[in-house]
Amino acid sequence: MVADLDTTTLNAKALKTIRKAVHLDQRGFARLSNNSRETVIKFEKSGTVSQGAKRNLAEAVRLLAGLSDIMEQKNISLWLTTPNRNYQNKSPLELIEAGRSDIIWSIIERARQSSFA
Numbered sequence: 001m002v003a004d005l006d007t008t009t010l011n012a013k014a015l016k017t018i019r020k021a022v023h024l025d026q027r028g029f030a031r032l033s034n035n036s037r038e039t040v041i042k043f044e045k046s047g048t049v050s051q052g053a054k055r056n057l058a059e060a061v062r063l064l065a066g067l068s069d070i071m072e073q074k075n076i077s078l079w080l081t082t083p084n085r086n087y088q089n090k091s092p093l094e095l096i097e098a099g100r101s102d103i104i105w106s107i108i109e110r111a112r113q114s115s116f117a
Helices: 012-021 026-033 037-046 051-070 073-081 092-097 101-115
Strands: none
Touching: 012 026, 012 037, 012 051, 026 037, 026 051, 026 073, 026 092, 037 051, 051 073, 051 101, 073 092, 092 101
């Protein structure tokens, strides 16, 4: 479901469906997308937010799609919020908030490569 989404046509219904599929509440998705909870609520209700906020929402959905390639959707929320000793006991979500989504993308790419090895 998440992996099949076209982020260029992201709409309110699709975002809410995806967010619920990976068991993220609005606050968690707001953290993931570098937006406020109010922005997520507004988008889910009206489908309208600023272009910058929408870009952040789309990037978060792309990240969720990448994660759904390497783990079951039902495990994504727990994985995002669990501290990892390999990253100074920070959770993946904390790394993303600190501007280090590159680390998460690296994990995704390594997992993808190992699954095809």
